[in-house]
Amino acid sequence: MTLIGGEAAATSDETAIEALVDAFFSAFTTGPDAAARLDDLRRIMLPGATVVRTCGLPAEVYDVESFIAPRLALLTSGEIAEFEEWPEPGRIDVFGDIAHWWGAYGKRWLAGGEVHTGAGMKTMSFVRTHAGWRISSAAWDDER
Template sequence: MNDRTDAVPAHWHADTQDAGRLVRAVYECISGPAGAARDWARFRYLQHPRALSLRTVVEADGSTRAAVFDVDSYIADVEAFFTGNDFHEVETDQRIERFGQIAHIWSKYEARPTPDSPTVLKRGANSIQLCHEQGRWWVFCTVWDNEREGLRFDLF
């Protein structure tokens, strides 16, 4: 695991010292205008080496399935979308529950073409599990679903 703080920018290390800040840092990594390079080095630094992501996929018939990714397969999956689309994920609410060295964060978000745009592309919720080891927080698992017909956005 990359736990060396002298080999990364100071703000990357600072991101890992607070669970709520860590989540906001992940949003910063994946946000940007169409075609802009995302900060995948920082994103990888925030993720546990064995981290997983799960996105709910809605099929044409309305059924759902889970698409599961490790860090590199997630990046490969979203790069084409980010190349062609303005996308800024903005956190609208956060709830943190912590017990010892683990934390669970519910993070509501809105995706917008720019951070301050009145246009909402989509809304949803991330369920993020963190672990604290080697003096820092790591994202261990991120599971998310987007608001849609029949799925209310009033989680908390």
């Protein structure tokens, strides 16, 4: 981030990356457009992107398709309702054609008639392509 008068000023690259971060998180929302939002991940991620889940378990590495499929099934199954996930303010670093976002996130959902909440940290890496910035990798760990 560029500092102007002691305040952070977002660059156009940072603004584009923030939009990708928001699109990534908003994909994980129940509702009638869940499939379309998850499908948008194919546009904002490189075809060879990896996503890694840790969460105190052995690391599980997904490619784009293996990441989307179980989330689509869960968000459209009716097993959970009112699921949403959102980023908290994070840090963006840009150098040339690579960038990184590091930040906290929250989530909440309804299952079995009870409200559940969670939080954790996510990291995302980005590369600039001829079509603009794309996610090249993401990893997360939930609070325990």
